[in-house]
Amino acid sequence: MSSLLLKGVRPYGEDKQDLLIRDGLIAEGAGADEVVEADGLIALPGFVDLHTHLREPGREDAETIETGSRAAVLGGYTAVFAMANTDPVADNAVIVEHVARRGREVGLVDVYPVGAVTVGLGGEQLAELGTMANTGVRMFSDDGHCVADPLLMRRALEYSTALDVVIAQHAEEPRLTRGAQAHEGEHAARLGLAGWPAAAEEAIIARDCLLARQTGARLHICHVSTAGAAELIRWAKSQGITVSAEVTPHHLLLDDERLATYDPVNKVNPPLRTSADAKVLREALAEGILDCVATDHAPHAPQDKDCEWSAARPGMLGLQTALSVVVATMVEPGLLDWRGVARVMSERPAEIAGLTDQGRPLEPGEPATLTLVDPTATWTVRGAELASIAANTPYEGMTLPGRVVTTVLRGRVTAHEGKVRA
Amino acid sequence: MKHLLATEGMGAATATAVLDTAAQLKQTLLGREVRKLPTLRGRTVITMFYENSTRTRVSFEIAGKWMSADVVNVSSGGSSVGKGESLRDTAQTLAAAGADCVIIRHPASGAAHRLAEWLKDTGTSVVNAGDGMHEHPTQALLDAATLRERLGDLENKRVGIVGDVLHSRVARSNVHLLTTLGARVVLVAPPTLLPTHVDRWPVTVSHTIDAELPTLDAVMMLRVQAERMHGGFFPSAREYSIAYGMNERRLNLLPDDAVVLHPGPMLRGMEISAAVADSPRAAIIQQVSNGVHVRMAVLYHLLAHEEEVA
Amino acid sequence: MAPPNRGATEPAERRELLSAGDVARTVARMAHQVIERTALGAADASPVVLLGIPTRGAPIATRLADRIADFSGVTVPTGVLDVTLYRDDLRRKPTRPLGATALPKTGIDDHLVILVDDVLYSGRTIRAALDALRDVGRPRAVQLAVLVDRGHRELPIRADYVGKNVPTSRTEEVHVLLTEIDDRDAVVLDRRDP
Numbered sequence: 027m028s029s030l031l032l033k034g035v036r037p038y039g040e041d042k043q044d045l046l047i048r049d050g051l052i053a054e055g056a057g058a059d060e061v062v063e064a065d066g067l068i069a070l071p072g073f074v075d076l077h078t079h080l081r082e083p084g085r086e087d088a089e090t091i092e093t094g095s096r097a098a099v100l101g102g103y104t105a106v107f108a109m110a111n112t113d114p115v116a117d118n119a120v121i122v123e124h125v126a127r128r129g130r131e132v133g134l135v136d137v138y139p140v141g142a143v144t145v146g147l148g149g150e151q152l153a154e155l156g157t158m159a160n161t162g163v164r165m166f167s168d169d170g171h172c173v174a175d176p177l178l179m180r181r182a183l184e185y186s187t188a189l190d191v192v193i194a195q196h197a198e199e200p201r202l203t204r205g206a207q208a209h210e211g212e213h214a215a216r217l218g219l220a221g222w223p224a225a226a227e228e229a230i231i232a233r234d235c236l237l238a239r240q241t242g243a244r245l246h247i248c249h250v251s252t253a254g255a256a257e258l259i260r261w262a263k264s265q266g267i268t269v270s271a272e273v274t275p276h277h278l279l280l281d282d283e284r285l286a287t288y289d290p291v292n293k294v295n296p297p298l299r300t301s302a303d304a305k306v307l308r309e310a311l312a313e314g315i316l317d318c319v320a321t322d323h324a325p326h327a328p329q330d331k332d333c334e335w336s337a338a339r340p341g342m343l344g345l346q347t348a349l350s351v352v353v354a355t356m357v358e359p360g361l362l363d364w365r366g367v368a369r370v371m372s373e374r375p376a377e378i379a380g381l382t383d384q385g386r387p388l389e390p391g392e393p394a395t396l397t398l399v400d401p402t403a404t405w406t407v408r409g410a411e412l413a414s415i416a417a418n419t420p421y422e423g424m425t426l427p428g429r430v431v432t433t434v435l436r437g438r439v440t441a442h443e444g445k446v447r448a
Numbered sequence: 449m450k451h452l453l454a455t456e457g458m459g460a461a462t463a464t465a466v467l468d469t470a471a472q473l474k475q476t477l478l479g480r481e482v483r484k485l486p487t488l489r490g491r492t493v494i495t496m497f498y499e500n501s502t503r504t505r506v507s508f509e510i511a512g513k514w515m516s517a518d519v520v521n522v523s524s525g526g527s528s529v530g531k532g533e534s535l536r537d538t539a540q541t542l543a544a545a546g547a548d549c550v551i552i553r554h555p556a557s558g559a560a561h562r563l564a565e566w567l568k569d570t571g572t573s574v575v576n577a578g579d580g581m582h583e584h585p586t587q588a589l590l591d592a593a594t595l596r597e598r599l600g601d602l603e604n605k606r607v608g609i610v611g612d613v614l615h616s617r618v619a620r621s622n623v624h625l626l627t628t629l630g631a632r633v634v635l636v637a638p639p640t641l642l643p644t645h646v647d648r649w650p651v652t653v654s655h656t657i658d659a660e661l662p663t664l665d666a667v668m669m670l671r672v673q674a675e676r677m678h679g680g681f682f683p684s685a686r687e688y689s690i691a692y693g694m695n696e697r698r699l700n701l702l703p704d705d706a707v708v709l710h711p712g713p714m715l716r717g718m719e720i721s722a723a724v725a726d727s728p729r730a731a732i733i734q735q736v737s738n739g740v741h742v743r744m745a746v747l748y749h750l751l752a753h754e755e756e757v758a
Numbered sequence: 759m760a761p762p763n764r765g766a767t768e769p770a771e772r773r774e775l776l777s778a779g780d781v782a783r784t785v786a787r788m789a790h791q792v793i794e795r796t797a798l799g800a801a802d803a804s805p806v807v808l809l810g811i812p813t814r815g816a817p818i819a820t821r822l823a824d825r826i827a828d829f830s831g832v833t834v835p836t837g838v839l840d841v842t843l844y845r846d847d848l849r850r851k852p853t854r855p856l857g858a859t860a861l862p863k864t865g866i867d868d869h870l871v872i873l874v875d876d877v878l879y880s881g882r883t884i885r886a887a888l889d890a891l892r893d894v895g896r897p898r899a900v901q902l903a904v905l906v907d908r909g910h911r912e913l914p915i916r917a918d919y920v921g922k923n924v925p926t927s928r929t930e931e932v933h934v935l936l937t938e939i940d941d942r943d944a945v946v947l948d949r950r951d952p
Contacts, residue, residue: 207557210644211644211645212644212645212648215643215644215645215646216456216620216643216649217557217558217582218557218558218579218580218581218582218583218617218620219557219558219580219581219582220581221644287561287565288557288558288561288562289562289565329534332534332536333534333535333536333562334535334554334556334558334559334562335556335557335558335562336555336556336557336580337535337556449853465853465855468855468856469856472840472856472857472858472859473843473856475858475859475860476840476843476856476859479861480893480894481895482892482893482894484893485843485844485893486843486844487843487844487848748843749853752848752849752853753848753849753851753852753853753854754849754850754851754852
């Protein structure tokens, strides 16, 4: 492989230096085959998304592993964890191996399949966690559904302790959210949308933290969305419970005032909460109570969004806009510096998932898996121009700060200046 | 006025103009043999009812026909809608076929708003005939018209709304319109049937109907669906009717001139007793007849004129 | 309801054609004409009903009925007929509020209905009134009384009783002011800049 010199980058937003990449590693020395003028660009370790929906197999009309990978690299991602709620469900070694292989064939981003916790996501019978772990699966989740049966969740957590994997819970007590459409708050009440109470999320988080304490397992909470949930996680961590938590970009920026137009682009699970919740989530992310940002990238075909609210599927695109939303909500208000961005978008997620070649320091000898960001650029989001097949972005028409300029995976440039490099 | 989607945000001037027009139409048609006005001749009005409702659909149909519009009814059973055609496609097909106005009733809150958005580049007006739990603006208008007839100016009048407010689009529309017209609204319901954050609404809230009745100028009884028992909203029909049902004893707690309203259809014996429904203080029949005039007035304001530049 | 003193705020030029006294004399003359031509009170004559067209036709109808009662002793039933819903030009204008319609208790079937309006111009208002009458009942005959006829008919309609003929050009406007609505009685001609 040829060598690459990134001239004038600022690792973690600090002093300018030249970064040499040779044989897939960050190297010392001078003289390279290719030079990238990166004057003033921020260099960060490549982003790791613990929560993405690539929709393949089953809903290739909305996204494929290829198009999802393209969206990922344009968003600065070098690793993504593909959730198991595909069709068929990734609850066995055959499906997960297919997803991993497809990811390798596309070769743009490291695709780690997430295995289902229960067979068919049915919440009744444990899936073959061990067999899937043997193929390299590091995280299991029924995301889309909650593992609601407390006994089954206990068993899953216990079983997982032998496998050194993480169980990621989509926290939603289904009996409290039957028919729910939007956050149970002032706006949904006025608009006649059935409510999704915060307690439905918080009750499961509380329960599972206690089960994690009892079993010693590693628990991860997906898409934390309420202030109360953040408080519970703060308490759990203070007790030494091995729990980690992610928050989505949309829960950092958006709130339930967006419901007024009934545009289903704003429909998501868990729902957009109040602006007061969003504020607490931002502070909790800055403080480390919430460990990382995870996109919950959820592409949907037009007919699943271009309809009345109650008929729409929940979910929003997120891979290409994540960095910009983090800049807008965390960097610009001074809640996070660029070291903090590296922590929440790369280092902590890599750590949680047990990846040894991602989220590494930008130092000689480490893998050259990194992302270059222009902090001063702005761009206007247009769903039709994004790489995903689907176009359901809630930021349509918004101008956001910060742009990913270059993405590098083990020394190979996978995206540069808004174009994917195969 | 291009659409009638909600009473929320409808200013007092617009609401009063529509109510005045309805009153004039009622007066104009009084005693006439030929109950037809040529005003909307050549306009095509299509009703899209995705929920069964004979009374509201018929009321709109009569309203359109009495204004000489051509009225076509589309209901969800047996049409392409039943075959899975999307709401958007159906609406755009009807607009393209020449509808000047689409009247929609749909089980999804926000359906009328979405329709107005999809049809925004056509000239078609949208009337919300009831969207899920959200709004039923023509019901609120006919309730207000009936109250105006019985009580005069609604400024500072106390109107109680009793029953399943949580699931009621009639309640929401009435709260907005009555407060716009200056009335004071009292919501009476068990806590399980009130929306969250109802304390932020411009209303008073009570759980005891007997305490409120002597202070009211009018009381509106909402339908209570038996299915709500299975959701645990209240333990039994018996307990509900004991605590919140309008019966003769409660009728006598109301001031002599107070009016009893019900949007229909009534569950006699549940939220309202037969004796009350048939008493002269109940204005239920007038509500229905005012419904036609109010809907004629709405169609007049939407369709008879050049669209106003706001 | 047309605003009082309409047009008074900025005409390029306003000329008074009839003073208050002239208006009164004109209405009186029209009353005599109605009594004579309808053989009012005669045994074999059709009963007469006056229907004023809002806004200003209504008070004129009332004044006519009063003068007729003064001169003949006969009380002619009087009503109001709003024709907004029958107009053919609604589409091109902003929303017009409806005026009242109130028919006299006698009804109009088999009566001689005299429509009363302030100004006769294109004839479209009267045509709308004739359409409205068709849906209200079956008069024996319909006649028209106007305070001012300003010409420029667009339909084959003529008045039976005319207070004053005022030839005008299309850039001019004729306004009738009545104390019931405005601050005085008068008929004025406004000329706008072409």
